[in-house]
Amino acid sequence: MTRTDTTIAAELIRILPAGRVITDPDVALGLSHDQAAWGPVGTPAAVVRARDSAEVQQVVLACLKHGAPLVPRGAGTGLSGGANAIDGGVVLVLEAMDSILEVDPLERIAVVQPGVVNDDLRSHVATQGLWYPPDPASSPWSTIGGNMATNAGGVCCVKYGVTRDYVIAAEVVTGTGEIVRLGRRTAKGVAGYDLLGLMVGSEGTLGVITEITVKLRPLPPAGVVVVGSFAKTVQAGAAVRAARAAGLQPAALELVDRHCLAAVDAWKNMGLSTEGEVLLLARFDDAEAVTDAERMLECFRAAGATLADRSETAEEAEMLFAARRLAYPALERLGPVMTEDVCVPIAAVTEMLARIDRIAQRHNVTIANIAHIGDGNLHPLLILAPGDEAKNARAHAAFEEIMSEAIDLGGTITGEHGVGLLKQPGLHRELSPAVLEMHRAVKRALDPAGIFNPGKIFDAARS
Amino acid sequence: MTRTDTTIAAELIRILPAGRVITDPDVALGLSHDQAAWGPVGTPAAVVRARDSAEVQQVVLACLKHGAPLVPRGAGTGLSGGANAIDGGVVLVLEAMDSILEVDPLERIAVVQPGVVNDDLRSHVATQGLWYPPDPASSPWSTIGGNMATNAGGVCCVKYGVTRDYVIAAEVVTGTGEIVRLGRRTAKGVAGYDLLGLMVGSEGTLGVITEITVKLRPLPPAGVVVVGSFAKTVQAGAAVRAARAAGLQPAALELVDRHCLAAVDAWKNMGLSTEGEVLLLARFDDAEAVTDAERMLECFRAAGATLADRSETAEEAEMLFAARRLAYPALERLGPVMTEDVCVPIAAVTEMLARIDRIAQRHNVTIANIAHIGDGNLHPLLILAPGDEAKNARAHAAFEEIMSEAIDLGGTITGEHGVGLLKQPGLHRELSPAVLEMHRAVKRALDPAGIFNPGKIFDAARS
Incomplete structure (x- = not known):
């Protein structure tokens, strides 16, 4: 590299302190994508690990000068491809700004x-x-x-x-x-x-x-955990509706389905899957926690729970939450897990779970479910098969259909994971053309040069 | 009016159902401003009371066609001039869409x-x-x-x-x-x-x-009200800080100052102003309300309250809140009230009150204070004098200085009332030129023709 090297990589090396531009190709590659299961990953011109705001500003100014796309990233734990690198652009790593x-x-x-x-x-x-x-x-x-x-x-x-x-x-x-x-x-x-x-x-x-x-x-207290097993998913749905009607306000209200329970049992032999096809877990953390936990148990039992119990100690509370905590790693033993993320009205959760079951059958894909059921936020977990392109294509199709069904039930394609690259087709189905046009107008207003993570969330150019 | 009348008023009468365009000049005048104490009020070309979204859309399309400014309004209770009419524009009244x-x-x-x-x-x-x-x-x-x-x-x-x-x-x-x-x-x-x-x-x-x-x-229960009188405002500030440190979470935490107390006493003879220069009122509304109320009383007493009490019944709770409820109407007996609205960090509330006192003295204006002190949101109440332009000019100057002091203490010029027309000078002091430019860019992006309430919040044209 000489002073006449006019590439953005050369300029960044020139203007930033030593070590900021990552030159190790393996490290750079590892910082060029997030944890999305599919979606294009570009080859960046440079990967920069900034140390302060002034350095970030220098990188932005360099990108403006060169018209280079800039992809900011933290730890890269995203699941939608939002932090995937773009060809010829800069990946700006912010994890060293950790004070x-x-x-x-x-x-x-x-x-x-x-x-x-x-x-x-x-x-x-x-x-x-x-x-x-x-x-x-x-x-x-x-x-x-x-x-x-x-x-x-x-x-x-x-x-x-x-x-x-x-x-x-x-x-x-x-x-x-x-x-x-x-x-x-x-x-x-x-x-x-x-x-x-x-x-x-x-x-x-x-x-x-x-x-x-x-x-x-x-900081709230650790609280009291309530657990309930239900033979049928619709019973769990009824229990959640009864808890809402009773005005209960849990600090967590989670669902773990039969596929997760079976995977945990296969791993840890906890006997969870014999009690029913779905587990509900709730946590109460305020002054009324014990009273509210008892009221929740009543809701569970009235809805037909085969088993309903609450924690007496903090250790028991932790233990009762184990099924939820272990579900994801247990499923990963079966293959790479693609995590979906849709959110529907509370009233539509059991119908959404039924539709997901039908999608799984239609595409011959295993789809387990954990859900923040109290928010109507479902995480269907699609088990992929490394190297089996046909199966992964079926999973991809199921992923799209789950988004469409969520929209059909009055929900949204993403409750908390974001759109990134993977959910753009769904976004274009969820939002009207006029609302997408408003997105493009705001994008152009605040990023007139179009350097910030172009191509993510929506296609900014299309008009 | 004939078909060849090309004014926007004529067009609106033509395209909308009968009665939507208000022709009574007194009614139109009453709908041409909000409750701001000063600020320009324009003469609209038409005042329209819409009945549904389609009618609103027709009004917007007509404004686009004619390049006419459109001022939407509800009940007109705003205090910053945001709903003041603009010369030659349309006031769009939405209060009839009340389902x-x-x-x-x-x-x-x-x-x-x-x-x-x-x-x-x-x-x-x-x-x-x-x-x-x-x-x-x-x-x-x-x-x-x-x-x-x-x-x-x-x-x-x-x-x-x-x-x-x-x-x-x-x-x-x-x-x-x-x-x-x-x-x-x-x-x-x-x-x-x-x-x-x-x-x-x-x-x-x-x-x-x-x-x-x-x-x-x-719906929460009515709750328990705690009241405390303090000889000095700084003691009330200490009580609030102690309550924060204790992790107490009241559903209301209000301050009423000596000017308000004196005005309430002058009207209702409640003997409030003899106890001290400031009153604190808190309400607790959850299951722990009684316990929390007792803890709040301890915070009040430890800070030196001359009187500290809590309600035993819902009626008592209402009664104890009377001083807060009566403060504003009591002050209005002294003259028209101009309500300021600034928000500062909790730690800065007593200093802000002291600065407001000095501003009042400097400008020879009575400034009473009620405050949502738990949020650091103060409402200095400036007493105006109808017809006394010199005094009102001094009040106006005090109004500006209060905003500047709030900014100086790390606060904002408006906690909840908005910018409208009255607070634009303050907004330009609070926001940096670059942030104002972002506002203009967003405004241009979503309102490219500049028809929506132009001139409110900030000057959209300046660039």
């Missing part, structure tokens, strides 16, 4: 760099009796920046909401290469448009997030 | 037209044991559409959040005259940009809201 800059227990806020791992933030603030609620399954690895970019959810959002409900301010490098602050540190505020909310869930297509201020809550 | 279209107790959602009055929605859903939390002081008159357009708050948002936290879907007539649906009916969803959140608080500058879907919660 917790401030925790203010009076205001109940934390200020973090985007690369802070979700669980690291949680354990850090827990020492001050505080809690950051959003808890995606990826929390041991995923970053707050990635969580913000995808508006990540998790188990506890049935009571406590999603990432969007906790992000109150951010520093962002914009499509014109400026460093701006959006939102505010105060509890309330309506000064101008909610541009911050627009950034949440925009999957890196509107700017690069370089600092995040989140709300915290007082 | 509650659906209440779904299982999904806990309601679908309403924009003209439904906040309290009407609350009393309607209460019959099904459900609750719509956002409770602006205007709730007996203000509409859900207006609440959405301004992202209205209220007393209970310290625990339950603001309008933005409850709006999950809307039908909107866009800047290209299309009727679109934004958001979704499901509990979660991340399919595309949060264009719905962008509409919330956009004060009619990005589209006309024609239908709204809101989340509901189970």
Whole structure:
């Protein structure tokens, strides 16, 4: 490389401190995709690991100068291909910006760099009796920046909401290469448009997030866990409806289906699958937890639960949640798992599960289900077969049909994982042409050069 | 008027059903402004009371054709001039679109037209044991559409959040005259940009809201009210900080200052002002209400409260809140009240109150204060003098300085009332030029013809 090398890679090496541009091809390759099961992965011109906002700004300015696409990424735990590299572009890795800059227990806020791992933030603030609620399954690895970019959810959002409900301010490098602050540190505020909310869930297509201020809550107690086995899925649906009607507000309300239970039993021999075809798990974490747990047990029994029990100790609570925790790794023993993510009205959950069963049969694919049933958010888990292209094509077809059925039931193609590359066909079915056109207009407004993660979520060019 | 009359008024009379265009000049005048104390009020070319989305669309299309500005309005209870008419434009009144279209107790959602009055929605859903939390002081008159357009708050948002936290879907007539649906009916969803959140608080500058879907919660009990009198404002500040540190989560936490107490005493002789210079009121509404109320009393007493008590009955609870409820009408006996609205960090509330006192002295204006202190959201109440232009000019200057001090303390110029016309100078001080430019870009993207409430919030043309 000489001074006359005008490629963006050469310029980035020139303008950034030593070591920021990753030259090891294997490392660069590992940073060029997320955990999506399929979808195109491009070959980037450069992979950069930035250390501060000024470096991020330099990368953005270089991309503007060269017209190069920029893909920001955190830990790469996404499941929709949102962080997949684009040919000739720059992958901007933010995981080294991992400082917790401030925790203010009076205001109940934390200020973090985007690369802070979700669980690291949680354990850090827990020492001050505080809690950051959003808890995606990826929390041991995923970053707050990635969580913000995808508006990540998790188990506890049935009571406590999603990432969007906790992000109150951010520093962002914009499509014109400026460093701006959006939102505010105060509890309330309506000064101008909610541009911050627009950034949440925009999957890196509107700017690069370089600092995040989140709300915290007082740390709740571990709580009481209730478990119920049901011979029929429709009975579990009835139990959930009865709990809603009773005004119960669990901090988690999860469903684990027969395929998951069988996989856990095959691995751990817990005898779960003999009790019925579906397990419900609820957690209550407030002052009324024991009373509410008893009321939930009544709902379970009235709906015909073959087994219904609640935890007496924190250890028992953990143990009762084991089936949920072990479901995913148990299924992975059967093959690579493709995680779907749809959300339907509560009333439609059992019908959606029945339709998923029919899709599985039609395409001869095993589809297990875990669900944040309290939110109507289902995660059908499609078991793939490495090397078996025919089977994987059938799984791909099933994946599309699940989205279509969710739309048909008044739901959405993605409850918490985002659109990325994999769900674009579904997005175009869910949103009207006029709404897609509004997306394109906003994209052009905030990213006039079209450098930020182009081709993700929707096709920005089509008009 | 003949067929050759090409004015927008003539066209609207022609295309809309009889009676939609308001011809009575007094009625039209009354619908041409909100309740802001100052700010320009234009003379509209037409005032239209629409009955359905199709009529709204026709009005938008007519405005596009004529290049006429359109000001949507609900009940006109806004305090920032956001609904003030624009010369030669159309005022589009949505209060006749006042149907509650659906209440779904299982999904806990309601679908309403924009003209439904906040309290009407609350009393309607209460019959099904459900609750719509956002409770602006205007709730007996203000509409859900207006609440959405301004992202209205209220007393209970310290625990339950603001309008933005409850709006999950809307039908909107866009800047290209299309009727679109934004958001979704499901509990979660991340399919595309949060264009719905962008509409919330956009004060009619990005589209006309024609239908709204809101989340509901189970109706909480009336709860327990705690009251404390403090000789010094700083003691009240200490009590609030102690309650935060104790992890207490009141459903309301209000401050009433000495000016308000004196005005209430002068009217109702309740003896409130003899106890101290500030009153704190808290409400607890969950299962632990009595216990939490006792803990709050401890915080009050430890901070030096001269009097601290809690309600034993629902009637007592109502009575103890009387000072808060009567403060505003008591002040109105002294003259027209200009309501300020700033929000600062919790830690800065007492300093902000001290600065407001100094501003009042400097400008020789009476400024009373009520505050949603649990959110750091202050409402300084400036007493105006009809006809005394010099005094009103001093009040205006004080109004500006209060915003500047809020920004200086890390706060915002508006916690819940919006920017409209009155707070634009403050907005330009709060937001950076780059962020204002992002606002303009988004405005141009979604309202390319610039017809929606131009000149409100910010100057869209300046670039």
